[in-house]
Amino acid sequence: MLNEAASLDRVFQALADPTRRSMVERLSRGPASVSELARPFAMSLAAIVQHLKVLEACGLVRSEKIGRVRACRLEPQALTAVEQWAGERRRTWEHRLDRLGDYLAEQPDEWDTEDEK
């Protein structure tokens, strides 16, 4: 928990790149080897491995060598942390708007008051 902020820093940083977001999207549909991950991209395997290292360093992806193949899979906790962080801020913001609406609804209607005079 001490490193929660630092960890969110790295997860958000990792997801700021479109290639890495595509890799996460691919892995959300199931595990893949590095060459399967690389296939849709017009870049070297070395570049993909660099992106993979960033995703592993922040905990979004885990990989393991099985024989001659490196198998990669998504670790959903880091994704959930991002979803929760954004969701909590959005809900706080919406709750504030709701309270503002309640407050305004409780106020006497100035036009009605005007009519009654």
Added chain:
Amino acid sequence: MLNEAASLDRVFQALADPTRRSMVERLSRGPASVSELARPFAMSLAAIVQHLKVLEACGLVRSEKIGRVRACRLEPQALTAVEQWAGERRRTWEHRLDRLGDYLAEQPDEWDTEDEK
């Protein structure tokens, strides 16, 4: 929509910094002036203004000058985009696990088969 990926790049990049996440958190509780936003941080007003510019450039925050005060408020759409992006990937991943569970449940139980021999 053409710039949706580029926009997500910038939103994730903006949220990769703990000061900027704290500013978003503060603004989720209601609008604030730049000096109110700066108050909790041990940094210059100029540094806060720089962070504010990053948050505005990606659409997370909007500010407007009212008299001598710059009033800042949260724009929840960018936050929702982050929440949805992460949520969709998580749900795809969970759905895949559910289908795997169903598949395994449909398979004949090897131990039962063994017992029946």
